[in-house]
Amino acid sequence: MKKIYNNQVEVVLDLIGGKWKSHIIFHLGSGPVRTGELIRLVAGITQKMLIEQLKELERDGLISRKSYNQVPPRVEYSLTNYGSSLKDILKVVCDWGDDYVKDRYPTAK
Amino acid sequence: MKKIYNNQVEVVLDLIGGKWKSHIIFHLGSGPVRTGELIRLVAGITQKMLIEQLKELERDGLISRKSYNQVPPRVEYSLTNYGSSLKDILKVVCDWGDDYVKDRYPTAK
DNA sequence: CTGTATCCAAAGCGATACTG
DNA sequence: CAGTATCGCTTTGGATACAG
Numbered sequence: 001m002k003k004i005y006n007n008q009v010e011v012v013l014d015l016i017g018g019k020w021k022s023h024i025i026f027h028l029g030s031g032p033v034r035t036g037e038l039i040r041l042v043a044g045i046t047q048k049m050l051i052e053q054l055k056e057l058e059r060d061g062l063i064s065r066k067s068y069n070q071v072p073p074r075v076e077y078s079l080t081n082y083g084s085s086l087k088d089i090l091k092v093v094c095d096w097g098d099d100y101v102k103d104r105y106p107t108a109k
Numbered sequence: 110m111k112k113i114y115n116n117q118v119e120v121v122l123d124l125i126g127g128k129w130k131s132h133i134i135f136h137l138g139s140g141p142v143r144t145g146e147l148i149r150l151v152a153g154i155t156q157k158m159l160i161e162q163l164k165e166l167e168r169d170g171l172i173s174r175k176s177y178n179q180v181p182p183r184v185e186y187s188l189t190n191y192g193s194s195l196k197d198i199l200k201v202v203c204d205w206g207d208d209y210v211k212d213r214y215p216t217a218k
Numbered sequence: 219c220t221g222t223a224t225c226c227a228a229a230g231c232g233a234t235a236c237t238g
Numbered sequence: 239c240a241g242t243a244t245c246g247c248t249t250t251g252g253a254t255a256c257a258g
Contacts, residue, residue, distance in 0.1 A: 008206030009131040009199055015209075017126060019231070022118040035240055046232060051241060061213060072239045073238090082209065089205045090118055096198045097117030100124075100191065104170060128251070144220055155252060160221060181219045182258085 015060055015086070020045055020053045022090060025079065028063060029087050032078040062086060124169055124195070129154055129162045131199060134188065137172060138196050141187040171195060 016022050020042060027033060027041045039050055054077060057063045062083035068074040079087065125131050129151060136142060136150040148159055163186060166172045171192035177183040188196065 007131065007135060008203045008210065009125070009135075011206040011210055012202050013122075013126065013131070016118070017122065022116065022122070026116060026118075046234095047241080048233085048243090049231070052231095067240090073241090075240060082213075086205065086209075089202060092201055093121050093198060094117045096195065097120040100195075101117065101120055104191075155254095156221080157223090157253085158251070161251095176220090182221090184220065 012086075012089075015057075015062065016090070018053070020049055021057060024050075024053055024057065025062065025083060025087055025090065028077060028079045028083065032066070032076040035075050035077070038077065057083070121195075121198075124166075124171065125199065127162065129158055130166060133159075133162055133166065134171065134192060134196055134199060137186060137188045137192070141175070141185040144184050144186070147186065166192070 016025070023042045023045075024038065027038060033041065035050070035054075038054075039045060039047060042050065054063065054065070058065050058077075060082075061080055063077050064080050066076045066078070068076075125134065132151045132154075133147065136147060142150065144159070144163075147163075148154060148156060151159065163172065163174070167174050167186075169191075170189055172186050173189050175185045175187070177185075
C-alpha cells in the first residue's frame with residue numbers, strides 16, 4: 001500500500017520511529033554485529049522486537065543482513081550507505097536533544 | 110513519572126513524534142497562527158488532536174500560547190526559541206528524507 | 219471560536235513458548 | 239544461535255457531541 005506523506009520528516013519518523021530503531025542503528029555504527037550480540041547491546045529489547053525491527057530496517061535499506069551458512073547459525077547485520085548517512089543525521093538530532101535537556105533540566109544528572 | 114532515556118534521540122522523538130507535531134511546528138515557522146487557522150493548515154487533523162498536540166508542545170517549551178481576552182475568543186500560537194531551533198533541525202532531517210526518497214524511489218513523483 | 223469529554227478502533231510493545 | 243507464533247496489555251489516533 002502506498003503511503004502519502006505530508007512532509008519528508010514523516011518519512012524519517014517512519015524509518016527511525018518507535019522505541020528501538022535509533023538504538024539499533026547506533027550500535028551498528030562501528031561495524032557488523034551478530035544477532036545475539038545486538039540483544040545484549042540494546043538493553044531491554046526482546047528477541048521478538050529485535051528481529052522485527054531488523055527486518056524493517058533491512059526492508060527500508062538502512063541495514064544489510066549477511067548469513068553465514070553454518071551450524072550453529074551466524075548472522076551479522078551492518079549499516080548500508082543509507083544507514084550510515086542517517087547515522088550522521090541522528091548525531092545532529094542527538095546533539096540538539098542533549099542541549100535541550102541540559103538547558104531545560106540543568107539540575108538533572 | 111520520571112522517564113529514562115537511553116539516548117537523546119528518544120528525547121527528540123518524544124518531542125516531535127506522533128502524527129502531527131512536525132506539521133504543527135512547520136506551520137508555525139513563519140509567525141503566530143490562530144487555532145482555527147491551524148486546523149485548516151494542518152490538513153486532516155481533528156480539533157481534538159490539534160489541541161492535544163498544542164498542549165504538549167507548549168508543555169515541552171517548543172511553542173507559546175497567547176490568548177487575547179475577547180469575544181469571540183482569539184488565541185495565537187507561535188514558536189519559542191526552542192521551537193525555532195528545533196525547526197532548523199527538522200529542516201536537516203527533512204532534506205535527508207527528501208534525498209532518501211528521491212534516491213530510493215526515483216520514479217515516484 | 220476555542221477547548222473539553224466519551225467512546226472506540228488500531229497500532230505498538232512485550233512475555234512466553236516453540237522450531238530448525 | 240537465529241527466527242517464528244500467539245496472546246494480551248497499553249498507547250495512540252480519530253469520530254462525535256458538547257460547553258464557555
